[in-house]
Amino acid sequence: MVVALSEVPSDERVELVDVPDDECRARLLRLGLLDGSVECRRRIRNGPVVVRRRGTEVALGRSLAREITVERAPRDGAPQ
């Protein structure tokens, strides 16, 4: 299922599949957030989304989170 990162509930694992802005994509790529799945640690209502990958926690602003398309992992939590 493909949705915006801003729509993902807390604690779900997702893969960031599309970051439209070139610069933001480069910055997320460097941090390793595009290497497979990340944990959506917390979504603040109408605010930033905090994602985590291997102990690196990064807050992404609301407007950015709305632009990012993610792929949600299957519900049973099995590795894709």
Next chain:
Amino acid sequence: MRATEGADRGLGSGDAETSVALVGAPNAGKSALFGRLTAEYADVSNYPGTTVETTAAALGSLRLSDTPGVHGISSFSEAERVTRTAVLEADAVVNVVDATQLGRDLFVTLQLTDMGVPTVVALNMMDEAEADGVAIDVDALESALGVPVVPTVAVTGAGVDKLRDRLPEASAPESTPIDSYYDALPDGVDATRAEKTLLVEGDEPTARRVGVPGLATDGGDAPLAAVGEREAVYRERRTRVRSIVDDVERVAASERAPEERLGDLLLRPATGIPIALALLAAVFYVMGVVVAQRVVGYAEGVLFARYYTPAVEGVVAGLLPASGWAAPVEFLLVNDNLGLATVTVRYTLGVLLPLVVAFYLVIGTLEDAGVLPRLAVVTDRGLGRIGLSGRAVVPLIVGMGCVTMAVVSTRMVGSRRERLITTALLGLAIPCSAQIGVISGLLAELGVVWWGGYLAVLLGVLGTAGVALDRTLPGRRDALIEQLPRLRLPRPTNVARKTANRTAAFLGEAAPLFGATAAAVSTLDYVGALDAVVGALRPLTAALGLPASFGRVLVLGLIRRDFAAAGMTDLALSASQTFVGLVVVTLFVPCILTMAMVLRERGARSALLVWVGSWATAFAVGGGVAAVLEVIA
């Protein structure tokens, strides 16, 4: 190709001064290592991006510099530009890697070796890695990277001697997978390996400097033809990072650490916002009430008013002859508005010093604990409405204590654009604690309805000005991508040393600036220019329905904001006149110290914008309020 590149970079180059830069992610421990490697103490903190300039010190015959933390060598932000320049100029680099964040930090390491920069890796935070159950095979990492790797714990000094010993071994592998991308560059590009790497990654400043035909566009705005390459290069590098991490790192399953639960509480709005509010209230209480009112009140009212000032006045009167030439000198030294030997000294030591120390103590503690970025996250949504990001929360709160200190703290705010908006809002609509004291007194006499009206007007101006600046300033709002540092117990020695260093640095710069401004204003006062200004203000005060004596209040307000508010207590004004007067005085220009600081931090153009903007807003809003009140009455 330059076959001899190894000869002009590296520690063996025999230059008069060999330079080494500490490079790594924010919070990897660069400043702590810098302090350990040199006698000098660099600013250590747990808030990404507080080191905004490079600091340098001698390390034996070497020159070591600390740089702002980055996640890559490129030009996406101010901090990155500073660091990229430092890397290009350094003879060698100590790459500080956070051992608990290997997968994140090796990107920079591989980028440095791709660039051919002679590198030694300091694998820092080994104590935390161990506590987290992360085991790293250092030898395997060293051979995978092809550069020396030294495990360190910067806060205890473990491994630092070894790091110093191995500095001369700084090196970069002969060739790396990046080489295959160089073919994409046009023939005959005269660039070093480092520059070539940045070129294939589409780094605009490098393209402009090297002058690649067909790559750099004069417009400056058009993206480099190589942006596509950047993505490919970055992805390839991440692939290498992943395979190295898989080979050298073993992670034991660990339970949730207590600080992680605390981090959760800070990020959950239901708990995070109350915690944030409590912290901010504590900051405001310490800065605005304890220090700005009690400590400063005692210093000014007792120490200076009773002892220092009379003593100095006596000495000056005794030393100077009563003849004609001495009169202007005496005025310059001891006048009641801004005398160099009296009021200027009182402001610097009695007002500024306590505020500065308190501010750095509070901020230093929050920084060291790593809570500031989390405060930024929970307040981001609210501040987004006025063109700011959550990072502006600290300056705005500190502003209610002391706007001057708040201007200094805007350094924490992301982009240049956002810093300007924050500074403008601070100068315009945030009353400082000195002013709040006098204003609340006057409003209390008027009653609660006027109080509400006053707050509504201020918030209205704050919101409108924020939105207006956000819409009109060039550039666009930065996307918030904020790395959250690990929460740590603040280290008192760290905080104390940091406070002492920053206070000394601040006063060293601010005191002369303030002295010069004071001398200039006193001169204007002596030749009667200030009275001329009061005269010139007469039409404006009349338009607001206020007496001419209000002009005198405003002129005092140019110097110090609470003077203006205090000056109003002496005027016989009606309720609506007092209200209009208070609105004007609050929105009016920041005090002379704040302006000196805006000038230093933001430059002349921004200072002028803030100053002129404050005049305009104060009178426009004051006039509007006066007109509305007239209609109601």
